[in-house]
Amino acid sequence: MIIGVPKEIKNNENRVALTPSGAKELAKYGHDIYVQTNAGSGSGFSDTQYEEAGANILPDIKSVYGRSEMIIKVKEPIQEEYGLIREDQLVFTYFHFASYEPLTRAMIDNKSICLAYETVEKEDRSLPLLIPMSEVAGRMSVQEGAKYLEKPLKGRGILLGGVPGVRPAKVLILGGGIVGTQAAIMAAGLGADVTIMDISLPRLRYLADIMPANVNTYMSSEYNIRELLPSHDLIVGAVLIPGAKAPHLITRDMLKLMRPGTVLVDVAVDQGGCIETCEPTTHENPTYIIDDIVHYCVANMPGAVPYTSTLALTNATLPYALQLANKGWKKACQENKELKLGLNIIKGDVVYKGVSDAFDLPHHNVDNYL
Incomplete structure (x- = not known):
């Protein structure tokens, strides 16, 4: 298969979808890999390293899209890329369709095959291609939140872990999944007073067993969230419904419950x-x-630590990319239910219910295309 790795062009996105090590693995199976020049530079990988791994370097993004049967990316295509993607081309990346209708309609129009990292799902409901970036984002959420609590950055002017004789900051984490768990571990390690909320009692029991003593668990409900907002300094939103739009747990009117300089x-x-x-x-x-409430809502948080993020992402995506390349997307998805769940749009038809529901689009049975 001919595989293309374009340079990410989203604002300050320094990750790359494939490391030289990953390129070498694909090349071992006889696949042709085309990498856009400087695609890996933001993550610390040179064109020479890719060439030594068996990849070919192309001068521009148009060349990569034009030559490739499968495109491997990190972030969803942005408007400049919509017209480069062609009918029957497989695009393997994070899409997050349910949050952005123009992207969804553009991929419907170009009749490509869109296989989304974020909806590849194992039998135990875990999301193997979302986990590594969720781990990075969860840890970064506290790192960034601690920074923006500083007064020069308009925060409350509170040190997350406090000092002897001064109470630490209070951190509220909404959601006890991968992001929330990693955020809690990070905040607890820095000495904060942490509360993690979730709607699953079994999950809260598990978290209560594994977390240090400065992490409390609390059942999530609107009433309980409103009760805690006035006393917390950093609030991390870590809720995910796979492939669907996230629910609003903090509404506009709740901002008035918080102290000025609180960081979201x-x-x-x-x-x-x-x-x-x-x-x-x-x-x-x-x-x-x-x-007076500081909002930090960067859509590609792991892009700020691209070396770590790129290695973590490739570790997770490469086994799936190899299956797609070795077998073709149809056979790979027939044989691997995890990959099958990653299919969101096929040749103009939406086959993932969360995307159909988000924009009231017709939903088609994925089995009809395999």
Whole structure:
């Protein structure tokens, strides 16, 4: 198969979808890999390293899309890429369709095959291609939140872990999945007073068993969230419904319950955000303020630590990419139910219910295309 790796062009996105090590593995099976020049430079990988691994370097993004049967990316295509994707071309990346209708309709129009990292799902309901970036984003949410609590950055001016004789900051985490768990571990390690909320009692029991003593668990409900907001300094939104739009757990009116300088970090921004006042931001302009509350809503948080993120992502995606390349997307998805669940749009038809529901689009049975 001819595989293309374009350079990511989203604002401040420095990750790359394939490391030289991953390129070498694909080349071993006889696949042709085309990498756009400097695609890996932001993550610390040179064109020479890719060439030594058996990949070919192409001068521009148009060449990569034009030559490839399968495109492997990190982030969803942006408007400049819509016209480069052609009918029957397989695109393997994070799409997050349910949060952005123009992207959805563009991929319907170009009749490509869209296989989304975020909806590849194992039998135990875990999301193997979302987990590594969720781990990075969860840890980063506290790292960034701690920074924006500083007064020069418009925060409350509180040190997350406090000091002897001074109480630490209080951190509220909405969601006890991968992101929430990693955020809690990070916040607890820095010495904060942490509360993690979830609607699953078995999950809360599990978290209570594994977390250090400065992490409390609490059942999530609107009443309980409203009760805790006035006393917390950093709030992390970590709610995910696979392939669907995130629910708003913090509404606009709840901002008035918080103290000025409270920091909100919405890790669910890719899926529309679990905070109603969330709007996607970039690493260039990461925050904005509404009602004296600092909002950090960067849509590609792991892009700020591209070396770590690229290695973690390739570790997870490469086995699936090999199956797609070796067998073709149809056979690979027939034989692997995890990959089959990753199919969102096929040749103009939406085959993932969460996307259909988000925009009231017709839903088609994926089995009809395999």
